[in-house]
Amino acid sequence: MRPKYLVINGTRALATSFFADLVDFRVVSWDSDADLVLSVQNFDIDKVLQVFGTFQPDLIFVFWPEFHALPEGLFACGVPVVAAISDWNLGTRAILNHLDLYDLVLMDREGARRFKNLGYPNVEYAPLYSYEPGMVHAPDDLLQRPIDIGFVGNLNGHVQRQRAIWIDRLAYLHKRHGWVVKVATGVYREEYWRFLQSCKMVFNLTIRSEMNLRCYEAPAAGSVLLLEEDNDETPWVMQPNIEYQTYTVENFEEVVANLLSNEEKLQEMAVRGHERIVPSESYKAHAARIIDLITDRVPRARGTRTFRAEIGLQEQRLWSVTQDKYAITSRSMTRDSIAQEVASEDESLFLNSLAASLIGYAATQPNFVVTIPGEYWQRVRMLLQSALAKWSTNIAVYFNQLQLAFSLGQYQVVIDTAPSAFDAITKANTRQAFAGAIALAGFDEFRSDIESVFSDLRVGHLDKLRSSFFSRILVLRGDCYQNLQQWAQARQDYQLALHMMPHWASIWYKYAAATLVSGPTPDALEIAKDAIAKNPLMISEQIQLYGIAAQVKRSDVKALIAHHIHNLYQISDYFAQGIQALQNIDQALGGSREAVN
Known part of the structure; x- marks a missing residue:
């Protein structure tokens, strides 16, 4: 008899790909x-x-709990729970405090290594990606395909910083070689599949050294x-430079040129890669x-459901991208629901998490600054003040107040x-002081950097946390100066932030804007060049900078930005909206559009 699984998250299509038959x-x-769509009303196992009804699962399989x-x-229903976690690098704090409540957690190789080192023996490696049957296409027509190098995937420059470059x-x-890119x-x-089937080569750059979808x-x-x-992971499955082609920063251009000029080698590599993946890696x-x-590992003795784990579950809901997430978080747990004595630090984390969820919930309401009553904000402030009274170096509280x-x-x-x-940041001397929930934090450079710290035990990361929070608050204060039209002070704060976190491209764009506005300066062009070099895909920031220029x-x-976006447009229609935005600015200001024509 086949086992019965209740699959949480994902879709029926995904579950069918994995578990059919x-x-x-x-x-x-x-x-x-889905067979049942979750909502605030049925948010209970x-x-x-x-x-x-009569379908009683042997196991609950959770896809992507980090999101x-x-x-x-x-975790109290008596059924073993297994999780598949892909983007642990973006969701470490969402899962860390309750990870040992799962019977088994599946991750890529790097994730399994890191979380085992963090003390979670229930984490194991498992391949979580593959291909859809509909995209399978033999490489017989490889040399006739119209695209020399193709890429398809996420172009979020905040998350995929290296990919953007x-x-x-x-x-x-x-532009240089005339290759069709x-x-x-x-x-x-089907559109996705057709694109891949039109490419001789598919460019891929992973974010966790994993064997991701494109592999x-x-x-x-x-x-x-x-x-x-x-x-790190792909050579365990495929032979480098035989079944797929490796590259480095230094040799990429040479590698591509050699393959395009050696059609026999290109064809052979495509055939061998295809035969290796289909069907053994479905x-x-x-x-x-x-x-x-x-079957081998489940069930097991789970970790104790501590108050810290309860906070972790609450913050997991807060960090999620789920519909109604803030409403769920703010109602799902009260201090009275935990009948145990807790440390003041944990109490502070809980109060801060509740305040963060209330801030987030309010921000989902239209024109919330006007429509949310003052009593609501007073409750949030009292929660944050109480959190600080319990733990004076809970850095997330200061951040949420600001x-x-x-x-x-x-x-x-x-x-x-x-x-x-x-x-407070200067006085904080533990990583836990920086672990609290942060309101309205998207997947930006700040979030990515602090998540990376909590998935790694290396020495020196406390300094990285301090620098991250220092810089983020400097940027927030700089934005305040900007809104008050005090551009020189804004520029100074952005510059200070860059000294600590020079790889945060978003600050470079703000610094360039403040430099342009605060007065005539010859270095504005060079700062704009640095901003684009740090992250070429932050198109909205480039459009804003173009408007200021x-x-x-x-x-x-203006010419620098227009030329850059025009070059990107040559390889993707996605950037057409950027060119249109620049033209709209020129039209509104009565300027020339020659730079983007």
């Missing part, structure tokens, strides 16, 4: 492609199980996979291995109180 399953998800809120009571380099190679994003299913999809589609040489093949691992004041337009309050936050009559900065 192996498991009898039902899918519960925030996505509409007992209610979920009641819906399915999606989990039903209440999940490489996309810009691909645009340069297209195309970049696609936001395409799915499977490119060979399955009959293309040659181009992958960074120091990728989702179904992965699932069979995962089921064997589950973020709240900024969101309400209280810019002078931020300017006046930021020194207290700086003082137009207002202050800096045609050199």
Whole structure:
């Protein structure tokens, strides 16, 4: 008899790819492609199980808990729980405090290594990516394919910082060599498959040295996979430079030129990669291995459900990208629900988490500064003050106080109180002091950097946390000065932030803007160049900088940005909206559009 799995998150399509013919399953998800769609009303595992009547699962399999809120009571329902976590680098703090409540956690090789080192023996490696059967295409037509190098994937410059630099380099190679280079994003299913099947080579750069989707999809589609040489996971499955092609920063151009000039080698590599991946590395093949691992390891003695774990579950909901996440978080737990004595630091973390969820919930309401009553904000402030009374170096509390004041337009309050936050950051001497929930934190450079610290035990990371929070608050204060039209002070704060975190491209763009506005200066063009070099795909920031340059009559900065976006447009229609935005600015200000024509 097949085992019965209740699959949480993901979709029926994903669950079918994994478990078809192996498991009898039902899918519960925030996505509409599910047997039961989660909502605030049914956010409880007992209610979920009641819906399915006689279907009583042997196991609950959770996809991507780093991103999606989990039903209440999940770890108390008596059914073993297994999690598949992909983007641990973006969601470490969302999962860290309750990770040992799972019977088994599956990650890529680097994630398994890191979290085992952090003291979680229930974390194991398992392949979590593969290819969809519909994209399988033999490489017989490889040499007739119209695209020499293709890339398809996430172009979020905040998350994929290194990828952004490489996309810009691909645009340069297209211009220099005349190679047909195309970049696609936001395409799915058949359109996605057709794109890969049109490429001779597919460029890939992983973020965790993992064997990601493209590592499977490119060979399955009959293309040659181009992958960074120091990728850790893929050589366990495929032979480098035989079944896929490696590259480095130094040799990329030479490697591509050699392959394009040696059609026999290109064809042979595509064939060997295709034969290696199809069908032995399908989702179904992965699932069979995962089921064997589950049979061997589940159930196990779980960790104790401590107050810290409860805080972790609450913050997991706060960090999630789930619909109604803040409403769920703010109602899901009260201090009275935990009948135990707790440390003052944990009490502080809890109070701060509740305040952060209330700030986030308010921000989802239209025109919240006006529509949310003052009593609501007073409650948030009292929670934050109580959190500080319990633990004076809970750095997230200071951050949330400043973020709240900024969101309400209280810019002078931020300017006046930021020194207290700086003082607390200096005094904080543990990583836990920086672990609290942060309101309204998207996946930007700040978030990425602090997440990386909590997944690593290396010495010196406390300094990185201090620098990250120092810089982020300096930027927040700089934004306040900017809103008050005090551009010289804004420029000074951005410059100080850059001294600590010079790789944060977003600060470079703010620094360039403040430099342009604060007065005539010859270095504005060089700062703009540095900003683009740090992250070439921050198009909205480039458009904003272009508008400022137009207002202050800096045609050199305008031409730089226009030329850059135009080059990107040559390899992807995605950037057409950027060119249109620049033209709209010129039209509104009555300027010339020659730079983008």
